[in-house]
Amino acid sequence: MIFKANKYKLNFSKIYVMGILNITPDSFSDGGRYFDEDNAIERAIEIQEEGADIIDIGAQSTRPGFVKISEKEELKRLIPVLKKIVKVIQIPVSVDTFYPEVAKEAISCDVDIINDVTGFTNPEMIEAVSGSSCGMIVMHNSEKWNGIKSCNKDIKEFFLKQITKIEYCGIGHNRICLDPGIGFGKSFDENLQIISNIDRFRVKNYPVLVGVSKKRFIGQILNDKNENRIIGSVAVNSVLINQNVNILRVHNVKETVQFLKIFNTIKKFEEK
Numbered sequence: 001m002i003f004k005a006n007k008y009k010l011n012f013s014k015i016y017v018m019g020i021l022n023i024t025p026d027s028f029s030d031g032g033r034y035f036d037e038d039n040a041i042e043r044a045i046e047i048q049e050e051g052a053d054i055i056d057i058g059a060q061s062t063r064p065g066f067v068k069i070s071e072k073e074e075l076k077r078l079i080p081v082l083k084k085i086v087k088v089i090q091i092p093v094s095v096d097t098f099y100p101e102v103a104k105e106a107i108s109c110d111v112d113i114i115n116d117v118t119g120f121t122n123p124e125m126i127e128a129v130s131g132s133s134c135g136m137i138v139m140h141n142s143e144k145w146n147g148i149k150s151c152n153k154d155i156k157e158f159f160l161k162q163i164t165k166i167e168y169c170g171i172g173h174n175r176i177c178l179d180p181g182i183g184f185g186k187s188f189d190e191n192l193q194i195i196s197n198i199d200r201f202r203v204k205n206y207p208v209l210v211g212v213s214k215k216r217f218i219g220q221i222l223n224d225k226n227e228n229r230i231i232g233s234v235a236v237n238s239v240l241i242n243q244n245v246n247i248l249r250v251h252n253v254k255e256t257v258q259f260l261k262i263f264n265t266i267k268k269f270e271e272k
Contacts, residue, residue, distance in 0.1 A: 016247045233256075
């Protein structure tokens with residue numbers, strides 16, 4: 001299984017860590033610390049130095065209850081800092097957006113992946129990416145389940161539908177990565193059901209990315225309103241790697257990389 005992302009080929013000989021960089025004033029995870037351009041560039045370099053394999057940059061908050069900004073405002077926030085980051089980073093750069101014009105501009109800046117939290121349901125998003133060699137992260141996002149009993153079945157059906165649409169536009173299957181969208185339109189129980197049953201929505205030969213970092217359900221389990229949730233995030237990621245997830249999307253890169261190093265070192269001594 002290969003995931004092609006512009007000039008990069010991820011072969012999944014290991015679990016990849018995607019470090020999150022939010023250049024928003026209202027991020028739930030960092031309180032807008034990286035809204036300043038210099039701070040954002042410094043953090044991007046730090047994410048790489050901490051051992052991330054990919055960096056994911058977003059200029060629009062998608063936290064619960066977020067207020068959507070315009071395409072024009074997102075371009076204004078993102079593009080100037082993105083142009084500088086791609087010059088100093090030697091790992092794949094992903095841009096988190098659901099706006100076609102933002103995707104086009106990001107691609108012109110030589111980014112490697114477009115990460116769409118609306119799952120490329122807008123045909124213009126597919127069109128924006130089709131002429132490039134960027135990878136695509138297709139996320140399942142549902143505000144309402146409408147009484148569906150098996151969210152895993154719904155997710156798999158959504159993925160199969162979107163894969164068909166995307167590949168019909170001439171985009172190779174090895175440019176597609178799937179994300180079940182933990183916390184996006186799912187209840188507490190549904191989030192845990194997805195995390196515990198990754199194989200039920202897995203589509204053969206397509207890598208799976210999961211982002212659980214600091215999400216609300218972790219605080220609900222711990223009965224803790226503190227949004228730090230680092231230990232809880234690492235604990236959930238330990239479950240995910242045993243479910244053979246390919247990419248972990250995280251805020252706390254250093255801690256996740258350390259965890260994976262310990263996990264992989266111990267696993268080498270496992271008796272066959």
